[in-house]
Amino acid sequence: MTPTKQRLVDAALETLKQDGYAGTTARGIAGRAGANPALIYYHFGDITNLLLAALDETSARRMQRYEALLEKTETIEDLVQLARDIYREDLEAGHVTVLSELIAGSLQHKALGPEVIKRLRPWVEYTTRSIEKVTRGTSLETLIPAKDVALGIVAFYLGVDLLHQLDPEESPADRLFDHASRLAPALGFLANFATLEEENT
């Protein structure tokens, strides 16, 4: 990847984070990249392609990093910690904002939707795998399908990020993670109870 192409990708990410999808223009991106707007079309064909390339890049980088973190995750307590680490990093870096802005924008630019879906799928799978890993062999495994929980968690991340865009002070996530950490051990107990319940049914 040419240095200029890279700068355009970085600038596109930055612009999405700062100005949102509706505020992301070729001029804005090129300006931030210190490049000529025409280069966007030379390198990417159109703006949407650049935005998707940017999403690809940020996704690949994060996935690589988070796969490493998943390696070391074994227990539910670990998982809560992993979720919290990822949350912090993503929020600060604005990764989820890029995603939520592209989703919001996909109403206007219908072609965007399917492309974003493609790029969201690995994250749902990652989350599913994470859940399966720590619940495997425990009774939690049968309580709720990991994939459903995963989708719920992804939705939750997106929503929290929206709230954070709106009001960085009022972000509920930190406190919720505190509570989750506290309750994680109990979750194991609930699992057993739930299993008994089901057996009694």
Place this chain on the structure above:
Amino acid sequence: MTPTKQRLVDAALETLKQDGYAGTTARGIAGRAGANPALIYYHFGDITNLLLAALDETSARRMQRYEALLEKTETIEDLVQLARDIYREDLEAGHVTVLSELIAGSLQHKALGPEVIKRLRPWVEYTTRSIEKVTRGTSLETLIPAKDVALGIVAFYLGVDLLHQLDPEESPADRLFDHASRLAPALGFLANFATLEEENT
């Protein structure tokens, strides 16, 4: 409110739902309302004001309706049902989409943010009250502050709506509500257990 104003408000909501914040233009709204674009400026000053007026209206209507539903909500099981009813109605009517698009758009139009916050607050309060109502007197009351849970639930709704905009087929919420219904009774038990835990700490 004159009929024209009303038509503009309705058209603004419809446009936000269909085309997203980035695709919402004066012409588009006026066209849908069968009105002259200049009327937007005559009646609302600018587009943003119209969008906020639209958010006000849809919020007021829903709040009135949902307050009534809350009246009849007494138990956790009722609450799960209430959550599910609201979710269905909101999703189908696109109420949450209006909100999430305005939040996404608030990155571009910075003045939008504070105004949206103001209009989001009643919903967090409503959710808080709902939780408090069904947990009052139970040990759940002390487990997690209702307001934190409420913010989490609002975030979850926003996120689910984003996913639904993206791919209406893959919406996770229905299945999650099923699981929640099933687990609601267990939640009561967890509450007691958690309380014991805390007493033991």
Place this chain on the structure above:
Amino acid sequence: MTPTKQRLVDAALETLKQDGYAGTTARGIAGRAGANPALIYYHFGDITNLLLAALDETSARRMQRYEALLEKTETIEDLVQLARDIYREDLEAGHVTVLSELIAGSLQHKALGPEVIKRLRPWVEYTTRSIEKVTRGTSLETLIPAKDVALGIVAFYLGVDLLHQLDPEESPADRLFDHASRLAPALGFLANFATLEEENT
């Protein structure tokens, strides 16, 4: 028609004549009309629509005038004179240039072709009628179908105009009309001869 709309139409015609299809731009037209380029889109939707509106107008004006001339045309000699009068007027006013440039441009803008065809048809019909009028009842009537000759004449006009665009000095038409005037009486004779020929076959 608004004065501004009219000025845009006139400016579009003028621009097509002076700068050709490839040199016809929104700015150019608006500049000549002393109007804001955005008005083209306000009034006509896009440039192509304006060009077609211009073609409509110039066609309507000419058709009205030339119908009047046709009224007084009775003999072959009259017809040659009519052809010459129309040729002079069209060439000087650039009417045919508008047409030939739009035809040339229709290779680039494929949607243009069918629209131009529609607007060319009345001229072929006019020419056919003219020929039929002066040959009706004579043996020329059976010699060559009037419609074929008409299409040939339209083609000839277009070609002459192209040559005239290229080199106004070398235009062949004036001399050819002289020859035609001289030979017109002979044409009557040829007609009879041809008929005899056919009868002998």
Place this chain on the structure above:
Amino acid sequence: MTPTKQRLVDAALETLKQDGYAGTTARGIAGRAGANPALIYYHFGDITNLLLAALDETSARRMQRYEALLEKTETIEDLVQLARDIYREDLEAGHVTVLSELIAGSLQHKALGPEVIKRLRPWVEYTTRSIEKVTRGTSLETLIPAKDVALGIVAFYLGVDLLHQLDPEESPADRLFDHASRLAPALGFLANFATLEEENT
């Protein structure tokens, strides 16, 4: 001529035929040639030069071929047949389209005009020679100057091609050539008659 230059020339012709002058761009030509756009400037200086080189080439090829055909042309009937053969070949190969598009484009690019005139002249001369050859010694020789007729025929070819660009189905030429074949013998007779006429004047 290097293979690349040749490919650029061929691609330029093809682009003119397919997309017209207004649709002919450096990228388009280079793309069709499988070459880098910069090569156009390396080899030809600018686009216009390439287009003229292309016109030169196609002209030279056709002229060589058509000179051979002229060798065998002796009578008026032969000439009508020659005209028809050339017409068919040119129309199918798009040779005349190249010419008419360049003429149409010369309104925009004023420098194009004189260059195209230069390259058109040999065709007028070729046509003049053709007419002179078959009329030499006959009374037709004095009827209309061959050069005037030649210009008229060239104009007609250009016009027919324009109509053919517009609507390949409605092309009038085939039928007109049929009529011309039929009437060619009569033309000889007209010639004599005309001569007598002139003598009587």
Place this chain on the structure above:
DNA sequence: TATGAATGAGTTTTCATTCAT
């Protein structure tokens, strides 16, 4: 209240062309 016309700044995108390699 309502409208049609108008505007200026902005949008995405394309273009011919240049240049370092």
Place this chain on the structure above:
DNA sequence: GATGAATGAAAACTCATTCAT
């Protein structure tokens, strides 16, 4: 000879907004 990157100008078109009526 050939290439990929780059550029500045200009293209078509859109937008929020204003204003006279």
